[in-house]
Amino acid sequence: MVVGGRSLRFSSPDKVMYPATGTTKRDVLEYVLRASDVLIAHAGGRPVTRKRWTEGVGTERKPGQVFFQKTLERGAPDWVQTVELQHSTGPKQYPVLSEPAVLAWMAQMGALELHVPQWRMLDGERHGDDPPRPDRLVLDLDPGPGADLDDCAQVALWVRELLEDVGLHPMPLTSGSKGIHLYARLDGTVTSEQASEVAHTLARSLEAMHPELIVSDMKKSLREGKVLLDWSQNSGSKTTVAPYSLRGRLRPTVAAPRTWAEVEAGGLEQLEYDEVLARLERDGDLIAALDPPPDRLAKYRGMRSAHRTPEPVPAEPPAPTDGRSFVIQKHRASRLHYDFRLEQDGVLVSWAVPKGLPSTPKQNRLGVQTEDHPLEYGSFEGTIPKGEYGAGVVEIWDAGTYELEKWRDDEVIATLHGQPDGGLGGDPYRFALIRTDADKRQWLVHRMKEQDAERDARLKGYAPSKASAARGGEDDDSSAAPATAPKRRLGAKADRSRGRADRPTDLRPMLATQSEPSAIDDEREWSFEVKWDGWRVLVDRRGSTVRLLSRNGRDLSGAFPEVVEAVPASIEADAVLDGEVVMLKRGAADFAALQERGGLSGRQAARAAKATPATLILFDLLEVDGERLVDERLDERQSRLDGLVHESRRVKISKPLRGRLERILEATAERGLEGIMAKRHDSRYKPGRRSDDWRKLKHQQSKEVVVVGWLEGNGSLAGTVGSLVLALPGEDGRMRYAGRVGTGFSGKDRDRLRDELRPRRTVPAIDGVPSDVARKANWVRAAVGEVEHTEQTASGALRHPVWRGLRPDKALADLNP
Template identity: 50%
Template structure:
């Protein structure tokens, strides 16, 4: 099999690349072999994954590299991939439906090894059904294994059969066993979860030496956890027949009950699974029979939708059909039409109505999801890319409203004259809860491309605030004047100056704000996150990103060259020459925000490895260190692209642009983000971060703009380990075995942290562990250059004064510690390294 080829699957052309890339080094399994497995197993995998929103785990660099967790479909997803939106409290997000071989092949091409799905399906109309199966995850704790899981599976089988359910076992491909049982769809997820929880508790009560139902690790020694929680409607389980991203290419493999009695029971790898499928077919096939038909929306069921399914409830509540000529269709429970299918029509329509109400405005309506999604435009449709207009989202209107003209009587909602200003069809380019891009086609006013961008926060008083923007790119290849720099300003020109001018402006401290004219340099200071705890994340509308343990860098890509600027304004370009690869992954010029990391052999960031590259500038030193400690670049934001500033646009718009302009390949990465709608979403992100041994999570408000150089509560960082950035204020000599102090060798550092603000420091104790001999030598040199006669902080304890050497507070480092005392001292600190990328002003007290 070649390194790449183009194939046609289900009528769709796909380019399959890097087919000889090894994804499982332990077995030598290549990407081409993974794609072959998916093609062979598709007839039995797809029925168990179809119509379920898929969560994906990707290993682009193989299972020894970084894993990326993805829920939402990225911008580059082929338009033929079927998808459904899940309506969260204030937003809608698109998930892939793994319904066909073409989609499965596309997922394999993206190195998606694991597919996770919930226990419920979408119906044909997009309605979310009740669960059609129950699942129990039998997970062995330390000292237990598959034999114990098999024993618990047999105990659970007896109980489930007593309830009239017939369970089927699946060895998970990881450590344990999953039990599935078909349901009739009469109970919702909460009801199924309650039953599964009681079953788990019963097993625990009857077999306390073998079973535990609590997830606390301290209770699981030698026992099997019966995890019932995956029946929650927001949780997912590895799909049957999915590969696992483990050392070997194991599979979530259906098994027979006789096999569970085998003392040699083990997890199966994909070649064995293919042999079994060829011989035995799908052992889970009974899970698909009999109960699914009752879940599909027949003509009879379509006529009995509950009012909660009705998107016109608000519209009807504001109108009386006997007093207004506007169309007011009856609700579904009163004999009205059922909610239509969730997908847009082949040629959806639009209408713009001129509305002479109390104040003249224009109503812009797009046919979508069987209704007219509507915005009020106080100044009408913009005709200049440099002038954005306000758009206020209003209630959805019925499709019949698209042809309405007439007079709404005085005293009625929206009273005044309504005429059609323009109407026609539109092409949909993007529809998200905070961004819509369409091309309108009208016989009277021609074709034009427009974008709607939400500027208000979800759940707040301004959640319906949007801007409507006429894009620079127009149909037929036409191009209007340059688009505005920010979606939140109606007319601001933008561009980026040369990288050299940017760097000098940054270093001088006279950097003007981004979004100014092209004659001025953009602000190259990164936006900063505020330290927080999980309890600080409240409400909806967050995005959760992994927190990378590295050096922050603003990356200026211009004319095929890359310039790297640290958060303190230092030029890092010569220190990390391998990151010139960024230029080859970006469409055009851009200014990007990211983190430089050094990965260990397991593909996880290790700050100690990165320290070996810090402060090196001579080519020979850089090259020697580079051979031992390569670095990668994790990108997570974009400040400008194509000569247009993006700092004023909301996070989601910037994220979409980042995914559009960057085509990552090692060492350049664009890690995925988690949507944040609940505490469970945050916990899932934190759990993934811990699984990857990362530093924590950064929560970002999806409505937030980019604030260069500012620390904002729109970005909150949550760390797993107690880690504190510290300012070095002094040192104590190393004592030799004779007990005498060696004034030439650093033994411990004396530390300070902010006391209310960066300008005020208070003593925080000392750290004497975690240093290598090289660290001690390097620090001795740096400290000697900053000697001063007296302490730079006022509250040093008397016992720390004797023998101390004091320095001007300029060096910033980082320590891990166990706890903070009431007087602000750090207990049992361990040195993690210098932070040359940060200044004293950057240090803040962690929560």
């Protein structure tokens, strides 16, 4: 499966994890993904200790086996971020919740309960053997024998009075086990020991005031009929189950936020995961104020004064981004050094490299991590005045984008793509940053050998050797394509009488059918290619004019100026070619990143082109110098494509995948690719028509849907899109309700959808819309979008949909019933 662009294995989805309710591993996955935003908000940046039930929680008579997993196990995906903690046996790496894919991986590993401390690690900070200062205080109200949840509610109300007297504002959660958790936000000025002492003092005070109901001592003999007010979890070395975490009880309960009105009313019960999801949809995150996004620029801002330095000093905390920009700045301060900065989550993570980046793999250089910098610093050049922090002259030595392979707390591996006239010389620069001393924030900077994806594919047996022709050479595999391509036949000449330079081509893309590997009977008749997860385009190059045309004829040229600029150098003749525009990250296409580019034009598109450039992947040649090739065989058209196109960083040819289909599918799944295309060697190009000669073999189910409306979110999502209303065309031509999708969005996505979807005044004709949806929906003009899903029910509803993005390159007519 693929979550947020991360490929991971998810096995035994129908395994029953909670026998009492029949809740399966698939249901657990659905819950953590739908609740991922709030789980990450309250557990992000904190080392996660997991309680794992690999075979389920079992029954009351036969409980399932459970064990604690603290450190990151061997074999964990490289993209799981970590923090380092000191143990008596040395430093240990703990996983951190940084993205939904980490939650999916933990669900795969049977981790039901997620426990975290009351502090979080920011900006790579270390405090010796001491943990960072806590940003929240917690009290665990645990009923002893003879006490119940109503007793805990009464104690919670007493605690609230005392905490509010000292300026703290507690927030209640039913723990998902037996009691209640109370959290209060701290300002980061006290240590864990001081927070523990405050909590202990409060517990003893309340015990003295209400000895009949409260006990602060852990001894079990003292807890009969009373509520233990457990203050000890504020210790820097202890953890509490995270808000919104599942619990490993007989039923799938959750550590669930509640309102004080519910606590005051009494009669509380522990909530199960489906109830929590419904409440999230209705109310939003009730404890959003507990863990606002951390201000990663607080340290940077505290070291500078905006009116005394020309450096950018933003007043507001940075907004999260998924960009991949870098800058290297030559800094003539008290000593000359180079500042190396990589964009991550809205800031530039920074290192001072005294001798500059190593020029060969034989060199290693020292890098000292400094404070995170704002993204605006990526374009800063100037003189920092004397007396100010970092006084001296700053010049940009090189800048561009990077492809990320790994980012962990102690290791970063990526490839830089700088400017042609930059300090790196315009060549890819692959490097590793390896932390060597956490306390001193020292890292080793090492240059690595550049990767050659085509060479790696050849070594693994699913791409042709260099000695073999690109699509017609010899191949040792008896199941591969024929050794020689048929002799070229001249195609029909296109009509040149029309004003060809003034009007776009009348050709339209040939379409493929969805299929299964088992339907490929004789592999020798087929050519296999990567299915690129991007936007399909026809490239129309005529004289000095280049157009990128979508499936429905829309001109996308303005959104991708870097591609338009690169085409003439790569394609020197007038031609019409078929391909896809993609955003490549670590060799795979990132569809979410492509969405950010689709609606841009002008200066915005130009800026985005520099920060996150797109790549054009070409796989077919339809016309060259007025000669139509659509009646030629596929392998003949592709042979001519190879001879015509000069590949560059922005223009590539989709290479054939050689070897057995089973191995090709395994290899592309391992690389996180969407799937493969199977095309008959002798297939002719059928413009605008869907043909069984081309088949899509996908690794995960995705579906194009019709967006017909949206429901407003609640709580923190008030005023923006909470979920989208989906429909699908039926066999009778009418639209039928296909459910709602409320996951897979960033906050920016929700606002953009609200603004881009055009409202309509009348209710659309859609069968099967539930009455509660019809009452609340904001109806819009139909737009094509794409979702991932696990299955489609008999009624046509999509199960567990996850939003992927709008498809402006497609029209309603492209959707099949």
